[in-house]
Amino acid sequence: MAYITGLRRNKTEYTPEFIKTIDAETCIGCARCFKVCAHDVLTFEEVDEDDSAKMYMKVSNPDNCIGCQACGRTCSKKCFAFEPVVL
Numbered sequence: 001m002a003y004i005t006g007l008r009r010n011k012t013e014y015t016p017e018f019i020k021t022i023d024a025e026t027c028i029g030c031a032r033c034f035k036v037c038a039h040d041v042l043t044f045e046e047v048d049e050d051d052s053a054k055m056y057m058k059v060s061n062p063d064n065c066i067g068c069q070a071c072g073r074t075c076s077k078k079c080f081a082f083e084p085v086v087l
């Protein structure tokens with residue numbers, strides 16, 4: 001199976017891993033991922049829980065993702081799942 005590949009500056013190839021899901025159950029809404037993503041992929045979502053409201057991160061524009069995985073590296077709760085994209 002062939003996947004979309006990228007090129008480093010030294011012209012060697014790599015396989016980007018694009019955002020697949022964020023686990024809303026484990027997300028604590030810290031926004032670290034939101035701050036590192038420069039491609040408008042993520043947005044906050046608010047859900048009502050009993051007497052309080054919980055914020056969590058949502059994948060809103062998956063097609064903007066460049067597959068850098070910076071969001072996943074910054075997440076201490078390991079909420080992210082990534083996948084390569086088949087050509």
Ligand code: SF4
Binds near residue numbers: 039065068070
């Ligand atoms: S993999 Fe990169 S571009 Fe995609 S959502 Fe995460 S930080 Fe943004």
Ligand code: SF4
Binds near residue numbers: 026030057079080
């Ligand atoms: S870094 Fe992880 S825990 Fe924090 S908002 Fe993003 S997905 Fe949620």
